[in-house]
Amino acid sequence: MAKYKLNVNGAEHQVDVDSDTPLLWVLRDSLKLVGTKYGCGIAQCGACTIHLDGKAARSCSVPIDAAKEKKITTIEGLSEDGSHPVQQAWIEHDVPQCGYCQAGQIMSASAFLSENKNPTDQQILDAMHGNICRCGTYTRIKAAIKTAAKNA
Amino acid sequence: MKKNIDKTRRSFIKVSAAAGGGLLMGFNFMSCEAEPKYLEYAAPDFAMPEKWNTLNGFLKIGENGVVTIMSPNPEIGQNVKTSMPMIVAEELDADWDRVIVEQAPLDTKLYKRQIAGGSQSIRLGWKDLRETGARARQMLLKAASERLEVPMEELSTSKGKIYHKKTDKVLDYGEVASAASSVEVPEEVTLKDPKDFTLIGTSVRNVDGFNIVQGKPLFGLDTMEEGMKIAMIEHPPAFGMKIKSLDDSAARAMSGIIDVFRINVEPEGWNPQWSDVNAYPELVAIVGESTWQVMKAKKALKIEWEQESKLESSKDHVATMENALASKKGDEARKDGDPNSAFEKAAKIIEKTYTAPFLAHNTMEPMNFYANVTADKAELIGPVQTAQFLEGTLEGVLGIPKENISIMMTRMGGGFGRRLYGHFGTEAALISQKVKAPVKLVYTREDDMTQGTYRPAYMVTYKAGLDEDGNLMAFQIRGAGIPRSPIFANRYPAGTVDNYRVENHDLETNISTGAWRAPRSNFIATAEQSFLDEVAEAAGKDPIDFRLSLFERAISNPVGEENDYDAERYAGVLKVVKEKSGWGKETAGIHRGVSAYYCHNTYVAQVLDVAMEDGLPKVKKVCCVVDCGIVVNREGAINQIEGGIVDGIGHALYSAINFVDGAPQQSNFNKYRLIRQSEAPESIEVHFVDNGIDPTGLGEPSLPPIGAALANALYKATGTRLYSQPFVDQVELLG
Numbered sequence: 001m002a003k004y005k006l007n008v009n010g011a012e013h014q015v016d017v018d019s020d021t022p023l024l025w026v027l028r029d030s031l032k033l034v035g036t037k038y039g040c041g042i043a044q045c046g047a048c049t050i051h052l053d054g055k056a057a058r059s060c061s062v063p064i065d066a067a068k069e070k071k072i073t074t075i076e077g078l079s080e081d082g083s084h085p086v087q088q089a090w091i092e093h094d095v096p097q098c099g100y101c102q103a104g105q106i107m108s109a110s111a112f113l114s115e116n117k118n119p120t121d122q123q124i125l126d127a128m129h130g131n132i133c134r135c136g137t138y139t140r141i142k143a144a145i146k147t148a149a150k151n152a
Numbered sequence: 153m154k155k156n157i158d159k160t161r162r163s164f165i166k167v168s169a170a171a172g173g174g175l176l177m178g179f180n181f182m183s184c185e186a187e188p189k190y191l192e193y194a195a196p197d198f199a200m201p202e203k204w205n206t207l208n209g210f211l212k213i214g215e216n217g218v219v220t221i222m223s224p225n226p227e228i229g230q231n232v233k234t235s236m237p238m239i240v241a242e243e244l245d246a247d248w249d250r251v252i253v254e255q256a257p258l259d260t261k262l263y264k265r266q267i268a269g270g271s272q273s274i275r276l277g278w279k280d281l282r283e284t285g286a287r288a289r290q291m292l293l294k295a296a297s298e299r300l301e302v303p304m305e306e307l308s309t310s311k312g313k314i315y316h317k318k319t320d321k322v323l324d325y326g327e328v329a330s331a332a333s334s335v336e337v338p339e340e341v342t343l344k345d346p347k348d349f350t351l352i353g354t355s356v357r358n359v360d361g362f363n364i365v366q367g368k369p370l371f372g373l374d375t376m377e378e379g380m381k382i383a384m385i386e387h388p389p390a391f392g393m394k395i396k397s398l399d400d401s402a403a404r405a406m407s408g409i410i411d412v413f414r415i416n417v418e419p420e421g422w423n424p425q426w427s428d429v430n431a432y433p434e435l436v437a438i439v440g441e442s443t444w445q446v447m448k449a450k451k452a453l454k455i456e457w458e459q460e461s462k463l464e465s466s467k468d469h470v471a472t473m474e475n476a477l478a479s480k481k482g483d484e485a486r487k488d489g490d491p492n493s494a495f496e497k498a499a500k501i502i503e504k505t506y507t508a509p510f511l512a513h514n515t516m517e518p519m520n521f522y523a524n525v526t527a528d529k530a531e532l533i534g535p536v537q538t539a540q541f542l543e544g545t546l547e548g549v550l551g552i553p554k555e556n557i558s559i560m561m562t563r564m565g566g567g568f569g570r571r572l573y574g575h576f577g578t579e580a581a582l583i584s585q586k587v588k589a590p591v592k593l594v595y596t597r598e599d600d601m602t603q604g605t606y607r608p609a610y611m612v613t614y615k616a617g618l619d620e621d622g623n624l625m626a627f628q629i630r631g632a633g634i635p636r637s638p639i640f641a642n643r644y645p646a647g648t649v650d651n652y653r654v655e656n657h658d659l660e661t662n663i664s665t666g667a668w669r670a671p672r673s674n675f676i677a678t679a680e681q682s683f684l685d686e687v688a689e690a691a692g693k694d695p696i697d698f699r700l701s702l703f704e705r706a707i708s709n710p711v712g713e714e715n716d717y718d719a720e721r722y723a724g725v726l727k728v729v730k731e732k733s734g735w736g737k738e739t740a741g742i743h744r745g746v747s748a749y750y751c752h753n754t755y756v757a758q759v760l761d762v763a764m765e766d767g768l769p770k771v772k773k774v775c776c777v778v779d780c781g782i783v784v785n786r787e788g789a790i791n792q793i794e795g796g797i798v799d800g801i802g803h804a805l806y807s808a809i810n811f812v813d814g815a816p817q818q819s820n821f822n823k824y825r826l827i828r829q830s831e832a833p834e835s836i837e838v839h840f841v842d843n844g845i846d847p848t849g850l851g852e853p854s855l856p857p858i859g860a861a862l863a864n865a866l867y868k869a870t871g872t873r874l875y876s877q878p879f880v881d882q883v884e885l886l887g
Contacts, residue, residue, distance in 0.1 A: 025444040034374040035367020044821035075367030087365040091193040098229025099364035100516040100565025125830035136798025138832035
């Protein structure tokens, strides 16, 4: 066990965990930030996507050691009140079915749009390739990202 | 808040994001903008009532008119948590903007069938949900008539208010809710004429949508209770194996590990229910403080396994099914006319065999359950489609009477049939009982994928005989399945052909199997509709016209008396899809396939457009026509249909679980291929048949036919017929 200081959603947190603990489990078990989801543990499904210094990262495959100097943002910190344009677009298009993958989808989409404010359809498809939606809401996700780009 | 964000709210809720406390993140791209942005959708702004008045088990009304409606059935993504309360709200004439939805507790005396399965929640709940709303409305009217001293017949209701037109008096439901709660529940009620529906048939947003996009804890895996420990299981590496010995010394010495032990969810002398399908009854359980610590300890276990039954392999499964169809006589499920002589007389015979592998469910949220079992009580929280059956299983396994067992149903990160089999709930309870502490059992993805209740493997041989004019004279379906044949003997094309025969071969396995979204249909529709496409071509007929000609026979003079479909509704969706898709119109580079199927009481027809891009298929568009009777929540229904189409295309093209010596060869998403964003159709267009018939299933019916629409389109694109799923294994598709 070792003590780590983390900057999560704009606040400092101290945690005491094994040094090889993936950030995902620090967020979920230690900080009770359960919006970040466990899906595969090997960075294949995208359910655990967060932002590290503004860039999308799969938290299941980021050891806590690699995150300690960085600004970590989870779905809970994307906005205080669900007002982020991507969250609003997700509501506009009534995207979720089961909803489990959607936090990861939203975190991937918001990081992508922060770097590409006017994406083409193909760029959206490529950017979202790492996020699986088992319910098959892909067409809505694509439409919501286009709406978010327009409204941002 | 548990209120959906309604579109009518948009115009007046305009909250500046900056004024609402400011955005937390510097990199948030909204904050880069000079102008503040405005919220279109926000949490509902009504106050919670001080007092709730319970009118019946489904609803309570506050003194301020806010209504809480209980959603009886578990939510797996089929959106019943929105659509079932809508039905109550419709007959209640509630104001949906002031409705809160809550997940009902498990209480089958009150809520009857609390199952997510078979696409039946709306169909079977329809009458009771309507009557529940109508009864409560009647009670409010009675209370209002006494308050206003006017006859009940002179009162009308709309959006949570009661009107007396003669005196221009208006009462809010909240004002009479307390009095209404002591009115005797009326035995008979009049339901609305569907023509007068104001909420049903509109689009209402997912009631949990705003919570989902904010990452609120809604799912079983999000459960956090005081003193809770984390548990995981280790199961044998292959079907046919069991635990021989356990050396847990290394695992026990690791930090955060509390206990390691063996559990058996099937104690001797215990009678399983249908829902007690389970890959491995005996498991090793590891309990510790945190998920990661337990995951690491799980890898440090030294377990010796031993063989207890046959170690099966996929190549043997294929051979077993081939042999069954080639040599053995199966069980004849239906025979009309004299198929053998008809085939002898036929001018042309087409015979083709279709196969599909086992599939895993792969819900995005892996199996998990929270349990706190004490000496005489069990409290469980978690994602299960059949809580009412899990309760019975727990009673038998734990030795605790049902009345001391509570199961809270959480929102589920997908179901697809996997959570019909709640052994993970039983495992969590046994582990809690043993360690005398509350535990949350968590499956890793690998546990989840390699300990499945898989979709069975199938093989079916279709044979059609045509006369010289291309008319269908004889039809035979011989099916094999591990463990059950996939054929529905009385479904189309039964009833459309004089000489017809079905034969089933059920083949044994020790691999655990179960219902997977649209059981049996998820395979047989693709086989049947691909075959009919080939038969239509051999007959020299347009594939839609060929199918319609068969329905004409089934309408005018059906063969046999037990045909399990309505030929007019079936033909109806095909006619509409023909028109809506512009069937017959050729577009350069676009190849079209058609398919139609009936299951879960619903009729679906689809036309799929595919283009080959860099040698790979790209689905450009799917036009889908659905006859599910009355559509309760339009946008939610469209979402279900889109999802079924994407799911069906994905699994037909890409997915398989293969076995070698009993061991599943795919254990995570690096090997098990699921459809991804860039592989989904570019657009999906959905049309409903508006016929006012009581609603039928929606969660499953759009999935089965789409595999054939895809195969038929790919035949046009490549000249190759596809007989074996997953299609991607056929190299010619890859150019």
